[in-house]
Amino acid sequence: MEDNILLLKKYNNRRLYDTEKSIYVTLEYVTDVVKKGRKIKVTDAKTGEDVTSAILTQIVLEEARKKKYLLPPPLLYLIIQYGENVLTDFFEKYLEQTIKNYLVYRNMADDQFKKWLEYGENFSKVNPQAMAGLSSFKSMFDLFTSPAKDNKKE
Helix, strand or coil: CHHHCEEEEECCCCCEEECCCCEEECHHHHHHHHHCCCCEEEEECCCCCECHHHHHHHHHHHHHHHHCCCCCHHHHHHHHHHHHHHHHHHHHHHHHHHHHHHHHHHHHHHHHHHHHHHHHHHHHHHCHHHHHHHHHHHHHHHCCCCHHHHHHHC
């Protein structure tokens, strides 16, 4: 939907101008707009060049700086080492779809887990004796506990 894109202008002094509200905005403002699901288009005020990717990359790097971590060092080494030769194709064709698929499946798994919890709560209210019989499944649920505790013993 092209008409839902927020048009911004980037000036030489690194300031961003929201053409819709006729105000200068911060990178945090743009981040909030994007997090709310709106697309942006940023053009250089002097040349008209589309600099949207540069601004979005800057947002990602700022977010990573705040959290002190974005990508693992081995991946960063690969990105630097192979740059455009190998990774551009990967980023353009596969990474976006991989992330979208991950989010879909994560949401499906979360929904299914919630249903299981609700079913368990309802089942235990209806038939408490049956829940007592499930104690033999405890070892199966132990598979989902954090392995970090077990690794510290070694």
